[in-house]
């Protein structure tokens with residue numbers, strides 16, 4: 256659609272966060288004149304957030320790399336695609352041949368999940384590498400959701416989704432959808448959907464160490480000490496089984512383990528957990544009673560309860576609470592999606608693997624594999640610790656582990672020491688500055704889009720395809736083309752010469768691209784032409800003809816049919832989780848008030864509507880206004896340290912130190928401080944003019960790679976112990992990085 260003469264309108268889905276907002280983009284003479292919400296999108300109904308406009312800024316950004324780059328002694332130089340791809344394949348192949356397959360590691364970042372081509376082609380390349388050292392953003396985020404879904408329902412993507420549009424009571428722990436726009440709950444215009452609960456006479460309750468934007472519109476907000484949610488959930492469950500008796504409804508016929516969870520819960524009356532959680536027993540009892548008496552209720556927990564030492568227990572207990580209160584797989588409770596491209600029940604070649612656990616362990620610390628990946632908290636030590644099996648080369652795809660993973664400084668030290676590193680990424684940033692080669696893909700507007708992941712995690716079944724808005728620039732490559740070309744070169748090197756079969760397959764896939772795979776997935780999916788010739792008969796062509804997307808209706812009950820466990824039953828009490836209760840009990844002994852060393856504060860994170868993890872700080876429009884990278888501190892804690900609003904403070908953890916301005920506010924509970932993540936752009940050698948001017952400090956220079964959920968290996972960001980004092984003088988502030 257490039258350089259078309261007159262005014263034009265283009266419709267697409269915003270791929271920047273999980274909300275899948277429909278966009279209406281107006282163009283004149285091939286230039287964007289406006290980006291607005293698409294009122295005709297049946298799912299998002301015109302909603303957008305300020306980040307939507309950034310799609311154009313990202314496209315125009317002069318700092319966005321347009322050609323492959325090679326690092327030399329005298330700086331970066333442009334290289335041709337062939338040279339860059341040949342060199343990458345050669346180096347990776349040579350290192351694997353000399354040091355074994357595991358010597359090449361990989362890290363896949365979050366934007367892979369927001370990119371059709373990467374969803375379909377990245378797993379292929381990673382498989383081709385045949386290394387056990389695979390890492391991704393999953394284990395600094397939603398691993399506990401996938402882990403518990405795998406154990407309870409037999410598939411890592413059978414994640415129960417809040418039926419927010421029909422519920423009468425929503426209990427939210429560790430999520431701030433008003434800033435994040437919802438996560439593992441794709442719900443465009445989540446504010447309106449939450450308000451609608453209240454307009455229906457329902458209630459919203461938020462448990463969070465910070466009085467968040469979401470807490471402000473809730474009916475009740477309760478402060479909870481970071482990292483103690485598993486105890487609070489057990490207390491809620493206690494009330495459910497002692498006062499109310501479980502009522503599973505139809506699930507009763509195919510659920511195992513009810514007695515086990517009831518027995519566990521009986522041990523945790525609210526009075527017992529109150530000293531640890533800081534939540535008064537009567538408050539927990541009241542919330543439990545409200546939850547249990549609601550017509551339909553949802554307990555929903557996200558980042559804040561996933562990235563903590565008992566993240567897997569939290570996600571498990573949340574699902575158990577929904578089950579025993581009769582709210583799983585029921586309208587207004589938590590439900591499962593039936594996406595048009597079916598990642599759970601679709602044909603094996605197209606669906607995602609169900610998962611798997613502990614089939615191998617990380618070399619240094621022995622952390623367990625899940626679904627083919629090792630915990631990212633172990634990544635730096637796998638690169639730094641000498642010995643056979645050390646990771647000597649790394650491929651990163653759409654990831655910024657330098658800022659986004661625990662102990663970022665050590666991560667950078669590890670990246671700097673690699674024999675070879677290649678990054679598929681549009682920016683020269685804190686991570687990719689360590690690469691030997693950077694392979695930049697096109698901008699989001701130069702490629703087509705379909706949300707394979709987020710349609711599967713949405714509060715309604717919908718389907719929408721977005722064609723590319725702009726013709727890819729001359730000589731540019733899409734992510735999938737880069738991934739496929741690398742895979743082909745690696746296979747060729749391994750065979751010694753290009754095999755005819757592999758070459759034909761490569762040529763065919765290069766021609767067909769993600770579109771054909773998507774079309775196949777849609778045709779074979781639950782609404783596909785093969786299954787429903789009369790009803791929807793979904794094909795890619797049909798989606799092309801529906802530029803606003805197609806509504807496939809509200810979520811439907813689907814159990815036991817959709818269960819993926821071998822015996823087609825729900826495992827309410829998986830052994831691994833039940834056994835992990837001992838670790839919880841040891842961490843919070845009865846009759847002992849939690850130990851918080853004097854002067855120590857617990858650090859938590861924070862998301863802002865205008866940030867997106869670490870990578871959108873080069874968009875000028877999103878950085879207007881007051882600096883956001885501040886440390887929130889309760890007035891009592893500030894007074895004790897003679898700190899006042901706006902002062903620079905030094906924050907010290909076991910692993911690092913940063914200097915940031917203080918924001919004194921009773922939004923955070925006493926004893927807790929909050930700092931957003933994704934900042935820290937002041938490092939040398941990046942090419943991010945705007946971000947560098949708004950550098951801030953990196954939260955992950957404070958977080959500890961040793962702090963993990965010992966069961967599944969997820970990073971435990973919540974509640975990092977820190978000390979805070981007034982910075983000596985503003986000009987002597989410790990440089991970050």
Ligand SMILES: Nc1nc2c(c(=O)[nH]1)N[C@H]1C(S)=C(S)[C@@H](COP(=O)(O)OP(=O)(O)OC[C@H]3O[C@@H](n4cnc5c(=O)[nH]c(N)nc54)[C@H](O)[C@@H]3O)O[C@H]1N2
Nearest residue numbers: 429430431435438481482557558559862864866867868973
């Ligand atoms: N604007 C914006 N949107 C985003 C992103 C972004 O960076 N910016 N990131 C996207 C991504 S990758 C994700 S995964 C989602 C995340 O989506 P959310 O999970 O909704 O994100 P957060 O805003 O981090 O919410 C986490 C909440 O947990 C609270 N919390 C911290 N520790 C604890 C604890 O121990 N217990 C309890 N109960 N609460 C705790 C925090 O105070 C915070 O309010 O957002 C996505 N959307």
Ligand SMILES: Nc1nc2c(c(=O)[nH]1)N[C@H]1C(S)=C(S)[C@@H](COP(=O)(O)OP(=O)(O)OC[C@H]3O[C@@H](n4cnc5c(=O)[nH]c(N)nc54)[C@H](O)[C@@H]3O)O[C@H]1N2
Nearest residue numbers: 364365366396653654655656659679680860868869870932
């Ligand atoms: N302390 C703390 N740490 C956190 C979190 C937290 O709440 N607190 N949140 C965690 C969460 S939820 C997540 S998901 C992770 C995110 O961790 P990461 O995914 O590692 O980091 P991002 O900041 O999302 O960086 C994304 C990278 O992808 C590049 N990119 C963007 N779009 C594309 C594309 O289309 N193709 C390619 N090839 N590259 C692209 C960007 O330039 C950037 O380098 O961070 C985690 N880290």
Ligand code: SF4
Nearest residue numbers: 269272275276304306
């Ligand atoms: S809420 Fe998310 S999907 Fe919607 S416009 Fe903002 S960034 Fe895009």
Ligand SMILES: [Mo]
Nearest residue numbers: 365392396397
């Ligand atoms: Mo995330």
